[in-house]
Amino acid sequence: MEKNIAVIKGDGIGPEIVNEAIKVLDAIAKKYNHTFNYKNILMGGCSIDAYGVPLTDEALEVAKNSDAVLLGSIGGDTNTSPWYKLDPTLRPEAGLLKIRKELGLFANLRPAYLYKELAGACPLKESISEAGFDMIIVRELTGGLYFGERNTKEINGELVAHDNLVYSEHEIRRIAQRGFEIAMKRGKKLTSVDKANVLDTSRLWRKIVNEVAQDFPKVKVEHMLVDNCAMQLVKDPAQFDVVLTENMFGDILSDEASMVTGSIGMLSSASLREDSLGMYEPSHGSAPDIAGQNIANPLATILSAAMMLRYSFDMDEEAACIEKAVEKVLADNIRTVDIYKEGMTKVSTSQMGDAVVERL
Amino acid sequence: MEKNIAVIKGDGIGPEIVNEAIKVLDAIAKKYNHTFNYKNILMGGCSIDAYGVPLTDEALEVAKNSDAVLLGSIGGDTNTSPWYKLDPTLRPEAGLLKIRKELGLFANLRPAYLYKELAGACPLKESISEAGFDMIIVRELTGGLYFGERNTKEINGELVAHDNLVYSEHEIRRIAQRGFEIAMKRGKKLTSVDKANVLDTSRLWRKIVNEVAQDFPKVKVEHMLVDNCAMQLVKDPAQFDVVLTENMFGDILSDEASMVTGSIGMLSSASLREDSLGMYEPSHGSAPDIAGQNIANPLATILSAAMMLRYSFDMDEEAACIEKAVEKVLADNIRTVDIYKEGMTKVSTSQMGDAVVERL
Numbered sequence: 001m002e003k004n005i006a007v008i009k010g011d012g013i014g015p016e017i018v019n020e021a022i023k024v025l026d027a028i029a030k031k032y033n034h035t036f037n038y039k040n041i042l043m044g045g046c047s048i049d050a051y052g053v054p055l056t057d058e059a060l061e062v063a064k065n066s067d068a069v070l071l072g073s074i075g076g077d078t079n080t081s082p083w084y085k086l087d088p089t090l091r092p093e094a095g096l097l098k099i100r101k102e103l104g105l106f107a108n109l110r111p112a113y114l115y116k117e118l119a120g121a122c123p124l125k126e127s128i129s130e131a132g133f134d135m136i137i138v139r140e141l142t143g144g145l146y147f148g149e150r151n152t153k154e155i156n157g158e159l160v161a162h163d164n165l166v167y168s169e170h171e172i173r174r175i176a177q178r179g180f181e182i183a184m185k186r187g188k189k190l191t192s193v194d195k196a197n198v199l200d201t202s203r204l205w206r207k208i209v210n211e212v213a214q215d216f217p218k219v220k221v222e223h224m225l226v227d228n229c230a231m232q233l234v235k236d237p238a239q240f241d242v243v244l245t246e247n248m249f250g251d252i253l254s255d256e257a258s259m260v261t262g263s264i265g266m267l268s269s270a271s272l273r274e275d276s277l278g279m280y281e282p283s284h285g286s287a288p289d290i291a292g293q294n295i296a297n298p299l300a301t302i303l304s305a306a307m308m309l310r311y312s313f314d315m316d317e318e319a320a321c322i323e324k325a326v327e328k329v330l331a332d333n334i335r336t337v338d339i340y341k342e343g344m345t346k347v348s349t350s351q352m353g354d355a356v357v358e359r360l
Numbered sequence: 361m362e363k364n365i366a367v368i369k370g371d372g373i374g375p376e377i378v379n380e381a382i383k384v385l386d387a388i389a390k391k392y393n394h395t396f397n398y399k400n401i402l403m404g405g406c407s408i409d410a411y412g413v414p415l416t417d418e419a420l421e422v423a424k425n426s427d428a429v430l431l432g433s434i435g436g437d438t439n440t441s442p443w444y445k446l447d448p449t450l451r452p453e454a455g456l457l458k459i460r461k462e463l464g465l466f467a468n469l470r471p472a473y474l475y476k477e478l479a480g481a482c483p484l485k486e487s488i489s490e491a492g493f494d495m496i497i498v499r500e501l502t503g504g505l506y507f508g509e510r511n512t513k514e515i516n517g518e519l520v521a522h523d524n525l526v527y528s529e530h531e532i533r534r535i536a537q538r539g540f541e542i543a544m545k546r547g548k549k550l551t552s553v554d555k556a557n558v559l560d561t562s563r564l565w566r567k568i569v570n571e572v573a574q575d576f577p578k579v580k581v582e583h584m585l586v587d588n589c590a591m592q593l594v595k596d597p598a599q600f601d602v603v604l605t606e607n608m609f610g611d612i613l614s615d616e617a618s619m620v621t622g623s624i625g626m627l628s629s630a631s632l633r634e635d636s637l638g639m640y641e642p643s644h645g646s647a648p649d650i651a652g653q654n655i656a657n658p659l660a661t662i663l664s665a666a667m668m669l670r671y672s673f674d675m676d677e678e679a680a681c682i683e684k685a686v687e688k689v690l691a692d693n694i695r696t697v698d699i700y701k702e703g704m705t706k707v708s709t710s711q712m713g714d715a716v717v718e719r720l
């Protein structure tokens with residue numbers, strides 16, 4: 001097969017880690033006789049530096065016309081980078097929000113998984129982590145507080161800021177359906193998270209989730225308040241299979257869940273819409289402090305490329321091939337510095353990419 | 361001194377735990393020659409059952425005219441209790457939101473503290489928890505998503521729900537001031553949490569916090585994004601001293617922080633305004649599953665009564681007397697079932713109250 005991939009290397013460690021993912025994709029193309037065409041586009045700080053905006057319409061067009069988007073990471077140090085002196089609509093993150101919205105990527109899947117080989121990095125006690133955990137956060141990505149109208153006005157001599165949290169039935173229905181479909185392929189348990197004791201949007205969320213649940217009688221559904229969920233993720237993360245939630249809660253809870261695994265350098269994510277186009281990126285950030293040193297861990301990005309093969313190109317075997325190679329690398333005690341422990345083999349970013357390719 | 365205390369026993373375990381706090385307050389009154397007058401008022405489910413509303417105007421009037429409010433807990437099982445079939449404005453939690461707003465209790469202080477004696481209950485690894493932690497979440501309590509306009513309308517044949525997130529300068533300024541004042545009395549470090557890369561309210565929040573910071577040059581200020589904070593609370597909670605944040609983020613993060621301590625049965629909270637009136641309650645919920653069994657842990661409520669003495673009545677010595685008695689109880693290995701470990705003395709709710717009184 002021939003596929004067109006829009007590549008956004010981005011800022012910080014983005015270029016280094018994306019290069020390793022492409023190395024792996026090229027090896028897969030060779031092994032399985034595919035052709036992957038890459039088109040580099042700019043987004044985030046590098047686009048601001050080049051064009052004054054975090055995402056140009058031309059770059060967006062390339063993404064729209066591709067079969068999938070592979071993203072490294074964007075943004076810099078918010079305290080020191082000049083990008084954060086710009087108007088909010090011109091900062092790096094505005095590019096990310098724009099591409100999500102313009103491509104209609106409403107379903108953000110964030111697996112949070114405890115790698116056996118990295119269990120030592122889990123911040124929880126063994127009595128909790130030994131149950132293992134393997135959940136996926138299904139986060140609504142194009143609605144809610146992120147995309148409602150906002151403004152800051154002077155009223156009676158003082159500034160007043162507004163952000164609007166809006167959800168309509170169809171937005172909730174489509175992400176709920178996605179959540180239940182995923183639950184059917186996994187442990188058949190879905191925890192829908194909201195703040196229904198306070199918010200109208202949450203009460204609508206709960207109503208629609210219950211309606212969609214009718215079509216999936218095999219899935220066990222529970223509703224959990226967001227404050228309770230933030231506690232349960234620490235107390236007993238093994239209880240979760242699929243966690244379905246709205247945009248802002250999903251931002252907070254998915255980061256908490258990924259930290260709870262201790263495997264944050266390993267976690268990939270996919271942002272999808274109804275058809276096969278998707279955007280794939282590591283869960284971690286752009287780590288400007290270690291950029292350009294060839295020490296960043298590329299595994300989350302490599303695993304994001306595997307997700308791309310599975311979800312956008314329907315290449316299940318190829319995806320599994322990458323995932324197994326990553327497992328072998330870990331089993332062989334090959335580690336970048338962030339996951340290194342005494343007695344193991346410490347490798348650079350590019351050596352890690354090579355190590356995965358060797359094991360494909 | 362003579363003080364009038366409005367007492368809201370509430371639902372679930374509320375009455376049992378409040379009774380023990382009153383037992384302790386009475387012993388303090390005797391010891392220090394004070395008079396505490398209690399007026400019981402209904403709020404939550406029990407008020408719904410009696411009057412059809414979660415808080416009557418008469419009850420609110422009693423609270424307004426008191427020197428402080430002592431609260432147990434309200435609400436029931438949201439899946440099974442008939443209270444949750446009512447219109448949202450008539451459910452138990454609506455009473456809580458109403459009393460917060462009507463009394464103007466804008467500053468919610470939630471200490472999250474690792475009790476040495478209970479370190480075993482901390483879900484984090486010893487390598488993290490051994491640093492100890494002792495932070496206080498200062499949560500804005502009468503603004504934001506909780507009190508903005510909300511509605512659910514039919515638009516183009518589907519339901520659309522709105523919740524409005526609003527903050528004005530003066531609301532941010534007064535809670536920031538409170539946060540900095542508390543930081544000055546503690547470790548002189550303040551972490552302000554927002555989502556300034558997305559929300560207008562967060563950008564205004566950050567601006568005003570920076571302005572207020574000018575008046576407290578000795579306090580080290582940092583700004584942290586809410587998703588990052590949710591991670592840091594698990595990764596390295598010892599880094600926090602005062603965490604200042606808005607209403608919804610504070611709800612989520614304070615619950616996460618209290619679970620991270622493992623001492624959730626011990627954590628008290630205060631909701632304050634500019635003058636001395638405040639409302640004091642345990643951080644945990646109404647636990648309907650164990651209500652009426654005389655097994656609930658009353659210590660968080662007893663410690664909330666101590667906070668009341670300190671913040672509303674300026675009785676520092678009396679407050680410290682209670683806190684020390686609670687520490688002695690723990691040192692003497694006296695435990696309710698939730699914190700019980702083999703070899704210790706297991707006691708009931710009322711025996712725990714007696715044990716504290718004996719040690720005053």
Ligand SMILES: CC(C)[C@H](C(=O)O)[C@@H](O)C(=O)O
Nearest residue numbers: 075093096097251557558587
């Ligand atoms: C960079 C930021 C706008 C973004 C978000 O909040 O969605 C990030 O935190 C994420 O989770 O992908």
Ligand SMILES: CC(C)[C@H](C(=O)O)[C@@H](O)C(=O)O
Nearest residue numbers: 197198227435453456457611
């Ligand atoms: C009961 C609920 C409305 C309340 C809140 O969200 O504020 C509770 O969770 C709390 O934190 O006091």
